[in-house]
Amino acid sequence: MIRVGLTGGCCTGKSTVAEMFSRLGAEIVSADDIVHRLLREEGEIRSGVVSVFGEGVLARDGSIDRGKLAGLVFNDKQSLTSLTDLLYPRVKHEIKRLFAEVESRRAHEICVAEVPLLIEEGTLDLYDVILVVRSSYSNQLTRFLERGGTSREDLDRRIANQMDLSQKEKLANYVVDNDGSLEQTFQQVKDIYENLRLRRSRSRCDSSAVAGSGEVRGEVNKAKIKSER
Numbered sequence: 001m002i003r004v005g006l007t008g009g010c011c012t013g014k015s016t017v018a019e020m021f022s023r024l025g026a027e028i029v030s031a032d033d034i035v036h037r038l039l040r041e042e043g044e045i046r047s048g049v050v051s052v053f054g055e056g057v058l059a060r061d062g063s064i065d066r067g068k069l070a071g072l073v074f075n076d077k078q079s080l081t082s083l084t085d086l087l088y089p090r091v092k093h094e095i096k097r098l099f100a101e102v103e104s105r106r107a108h109e110i111c112v113a114e115v116p117l118l119i120e121e122g123t124l125d126l127y128d129v130i131l132v133v134r135s136s137y138s139n140q141l142t143r144f145l146e147r148g149g150t151s152r153e154d155l156d157r158r159i160a161n162q163m164d165l166s167q168k169e170k171l172a173n174y175v176v177d178n179d180g181s182l183e184q185t186f187q188q189v190k191d192i193y194e195n196l197r198l199r200r201s202r203s204r205c206d207s208s209a210v211a212g213s214g215e216v217r218g219e220v221n222k223a224k225i226k227s228e229r
Helices: 014-024 031-041 043-053 066-073 077-105 137-146 152-160 165-170 182-205
Strands: 002-008 027-030 110-114 129-134 174-177
Touching: 002 014, 002 165, 002 182, 014 027, 014 110, 014 129, 014 182, 027 031, 027 077, 031 043, 031 066, 031 077, 031 110, 043 066, 043 077, 066 077, 077 110, 110 182, 129 165, 137 152, 174 182
Parallel strands: 002 110, 002 129, 027 110, 129 174
Antiparallel strands: none
16 A cells, blocks of 8 residues: 655645545545544543643633634744644554554555645655645635635744745655646646556566555655646
């Protein structure tokens, strides 16, 4: 099974690309879903969040209010670092567990983990392939405001708290340009999906090409597939 780490910048379209991979037959793992579950279910995580950020992040029912928490961490880099230091060891553990679970079922050749802070949190070792979704700032802003974002300044603060998108692209095996139409983006995803399946098939036929988790990454050569404008 090929383990794909999918990341990008704020509102570049990571979830859209993940959904496209799902339509093609890949299994999807969402770091955001894992975080939401940990905040909802894990007493130790909840206690840690309250200890770091105070009871002001709690909803009336005593649960973590994710909106209040997001308002704190996405506007302050140190707060974001404090939260990720608390959550990401558990998130990494859960992604590894889910990868193993998917592989044991032998139902999918490709598993894609959508992880917003994949590179920032140093989890590159979990993946065979790194895929970055990019888009222009104007499209990021449009999506941000459509999803309930309050202002350009709010988006700018969130972007400032993440690694520069161009630096992420340098570490990627594939870059999906999400500035075109959905059809153009889907064609890029389809090309990558078929390329990975082909390389996986070749690796099965040539055992000498298999070198642990590097079997795919060594062949991709930082390929970048971009839509035509």
